[in-house]
Amino acid sequence: MLKRVHFEPSVLPYLLVAPQIIVTVLFFLWPASQALYQSLLVEDAFGLSSEFVWFQNFEELFEDPHYWGSFQRTFVFSFLVAFLSMSLALILAVMADRVIKGSGIYRTLLIWPYAVAPAAAGALWFFIFDPTVGFIPYALQFIGYEWNHKLNGNEAMALVIFTASWKQIAYNFLFFLAGLQSIPKSLIEAAAIDGAGPTRRFWTIVFPLLSPTTFFLLVINVVYAFFDTFGIIDAVTGGGPANATNILVFKVYNDGFVGLDLGGSAAQSVILMAIVIALTVVQFRFVEKKVAY
Amino acid sequence: MASVTLENLQKTYPNGFKAIHGVDVDIQDGEFLVLVGPSGCGKSTLLRMIAGLETVTEGKLSIGGKMVNDLEPSQRDIAMVFQNYALYPHMTVYNNMAYGLKIMGLSKQEIDERVKNAAKILELTEEQLTRKPRQLSGGQRQRVAMGRAIVRKPSVFLFDEPLSNLDAKLRVQMRIEIKRLQESLGITSVYVTHDQVEAMTLGHRLMVLNGGNVEQLGTPIELYERPASLFVAGFIGSPAMNMISTKMSSDGKSIEIASDISLALENGGAADYAGKKVILGVRPEHLELSQTDNSLPFTVTLVEHLGADTLIHGHFGEDMTDLTVRVSGTHTVKAGDQLPVTITRDHIHLFDPATEKRISL
Numbered sequence: 001m002l003k004r005v006h007f008e009p010s011v012l013p014y015l016l017v018a019p020q021i022i023v024t025v026l027f028f029l030w031p032a033s034q035a036l037y038q039s040l041l042v043e044d045a046f047g048l049s050s051e052f053v054w055f056q057n058f059e060e061l062f063e064d065p066h067y068w069g070s071f072q073r074t075f076v077f078s079f080l081v082a083f084l085s086m087s088l089a090l091i092l093a094v095m096a097d098r099v100i101k102g103s104g105i106y107r108t109l110l111i112w113p114y115a116v117a118p119a120a121a122g123a124l125w126f127f128i129f130d131p132t133v134g135f136i137p138y139a140l141q142f143i144g145y146e147w148n149h150k151l152n153g154n155e156a157m158a159l160v161i162f163t164a165s166w167k168q169i170a171y172n173f174l175f176f177l178a179g180l181q182s183i184p185k186s187l188i189e190a191a192a193i194d195g196a197g198p199t200r201r202f203w204t205i206v207f208p209l210l211s212p213t214t215f216f217l218l219v220i221n222v223v224y225a226f227f228d229t230f231g232i233i234d235a236v237t238g239g240g241p242a243n244a245t246n247i248l249v250f251k252v253y254n255d256g257f258v259g260l261d262l263g264g265s266a267a268q269s270v271i272l273m274a275i276v277i278a279l280t281v282v283q284f285r286f287v288e289k290k291v292a293y
Numbered sequence: 294m295a296s297v298t299l300e301n302l303q304k305t306y307p308n309g310f311k312a313i314h315g316v317d318v319d320i321q322d323g324e325f326l327v328l329v330g331p332s333g334c335g336k337s338t339l340l341r342m343i344a345g346l347e348t349v350t351e352g353k354l355s356i357g358g359k360m361v362n363d364l365e366p367s368q369r370d371i372a373m374v375f376q377n378y379a380l381y382p383h384m385t386v387y388n389n390m391a392y393g394l395k396i397m398g399l400s401k402q403e404i405d406e407r408v409k410n411a412a413k414i415l416e417l418t419e420e421q422l423t424r425k426p427r428q429l430s431g432g433q434r435q436r437v438a439m440g441r442a443i444v445r446k447p448s449v450f451l452f453d454e455p456l457s458n459l460d461a462k463l464r465v466q467m468r469i470e471i472k473r474l475q476e477s478l479g480i481t482s483v484y485v486t487h488d489q490v491e492a493m494t495l496g497h498r499l500m501v502l503n504g505g506n507v508e509q510l511g512t513p514i515e516l517y518e519r520p521a522s523l524f525v526a527g528f529i530g531s532p533a534m535n536m537i538s539t540k541m542s543s544d545g546k547s548i549e550i551a552s553d554i555s556l557a558l559e560n561g562g563a564a565d566y567a568g569k570k571v572i573l574g575v576r577p578e579h580l581e582l583s584q585t586d587n588s589l590p591f592t593v594t595l596v597e598h599l600g601a602d603t604l605i606h607g608h609f610g611e612d613m614t615d616l617t618v619r620v621s622g623t624h625t626v627k628a629g630d631q632l633p634v635t636i637t638r639d640h641i642h643l644f645d646p647a648t649e650k651r652i653s654l
Contacts, residue, residue: 184377184379186375186376186377186379187379187381187382189344189346189366189373189375189379190373190375190379190380190381190441191381191392192346192365192366192367193344193345193346193366193367193371193372193373193393194367194392194393194396194441194445195367195393195396195397196367196392196396200396204392205381208383209382209383211383
């Protein structure tokens with residue numbers, strides 16, 4: 001008797017997984033290996049020859065104060081984007097969870113921003129905040145505030161943070177809402193009988209029970225802020241003024257395709273790759289084990 | 294310790310559905326009242342109204358003589374045990390029990406004392422107090438849920454089907470523990486269940502609900518011996534009461550069970566129903582397997598051996614009226630057998646087929 005299910009050798013299983021493997025190799029592994037290889041090369045100014053220099057590109061990067069500045073800005077940017085978009089999304093989700101009438105419309109409307117392309121969202125906020133024609137700077141004038149993100153680096157940073165957060169709120173909102181709805185109602189009722197008011201119930205029962213969702217979103221939002229905000233930066237500030245919004249992912253593009261320093265740009269993207277790998281490991285290690293209660 | 298008084302308590306949902314049609318009951322201090330009925334009868338809604346988790350549409354609800362209609366659950370001095378236990382999954386057992394006490398603002402020492410005391414009553418070990426609810430078995434979780442209620446030293450305990458998630462053996466054990474606990478603590482309790490055995494064994498009084506109406510309120514024995522309606526008669530007792538369509542004799546002094554078999558009624562019968570159709574109810578345990586002048590020719594179709602009892606299902610008469618007989622001990626009856634079955638007048642119930650109410654003799 002056969003101990004295991006036995007199949008005749010066949011090419012069919014290989015054919016079935018082939019598309020997946022081809023796509024992965026062609027669009028992920030090959031470009032990634034190219035980036036790794038490029039990061040070890042230095043090209044001459046005219047792009048006619050290149051020289052293998054081992055880790056010289058990385059050494060230069062780590063000695064470059066601009067690079068560390070960009071690193072710092074990226075951390076500030078991603079922390080604030082994650083914090084702002086997650087806290088606003090949580091507030092909206094808590095409110096949406098209470099709405100009974102017309103909740104479908106309310107939820108649908110809140111999800112819309114997610115469907116807007118980053119560049120389009122950037123253009124939208126660019127116009128709203130434009131120092132010359134924008135509505136908000138005009139309004140701010142009346143309370144005596146001169147808004148000009150084209151000159152003021154902090155304002156430029158604030159603007160890209162708003163834009164990036166606004167786009168991400170919808171996504172976070174969906175997950176928080178689902179998280180809230182999965183908390184059994186009887187737990188809230190038990191806490192109410194135990195004498196906890198709405199605020200206390202939220203912080204001692206609801207928020208701790210949302211922690212798996214919150215941690216998951218934190219990783220997702222940091223990844224988003226690190227890597228998916230290129231379009232917004234490009235459309236709103238173009239990395240300026242004076243590199244104030246030049247975060248890592250934008251610097252990769254700027255140094256590589258504007259500054260034509262392909263080797264240095266590739267080295268930067270390799271570092272970003274390492275960061276995303278680290279975040280993914282954190283995601284898998286912790287989200288699935290530690291935060292479960 | 295407090296009494297709970299419901300006066301014409303009603304609940305109508307915003308969509309117009311009327312869940313509770315006016316309930317009046319005075320629950321004595323220390324009494325154990327069981328709300329029982331099929332699912333959707335409003336028993337849980339009524340309990341949640343007492344808890345303050347559902348608003349009262351009309352009527353008056355008082356706990357300890359104080360009207361509490363508009364008070365928050367936390368201000369009603371109650372504790373509730375939920376069907377799914379509703380333990381806080383991220384807190385240890387100790388913290389689950391201490392949560393309400395911390396909010397009350399009790400001292401650490403007082404909290405510790407109360408929690409340890411409750412743990413002792415419920416036979417939870419020190420080690421179990423440090424665990425999370427998910428590391429406990431169903432029965433232990435049930436105890437923690439009870440512990441969380443006990444530590445608050447409330448005036449009223451509310452139980453919402455607390456045993457329905459347990460297996461049969463544990464359910465019997467916990468039922469006894471709840472009964473013992475309620476008697477030793479002497480706290481007024483309201484208990485919701487759809488299980489009539491739980492209801493009969495636990496309650497000092499039972500309130501049978503059906504479609505938001507009170508069918509009957511009384512002690513378990515009253516409900517068993519004098520069911521007020523067809524619904525209560527069918528709901529209380531297992532296997533269910535036999536219902537036989539019969540006709541009252543023209544003088545109203547006896548009923549005609551089959552073509553030539555009649556049964557004289559106690560106290561001269563019911564003259565109002567002379568010649569009318571009535572429903573005769575007899576519990577399976579009150580039927581006798583004996584040959585008398587007016588015994589019925591009973592054809593056995595199915596026999597269930599329960600060990601202590603034997604349930605004999607079958608039918609009699611031309612219209613094959615179904616009948617179940619319960620006899621104690623084991624019997625060697627088989628399907629197809631013919632047996633004489635006698636209905637004695639001591640344990641019969643008569644109901645009006647139109648109003649479905651009991652006909653008193």
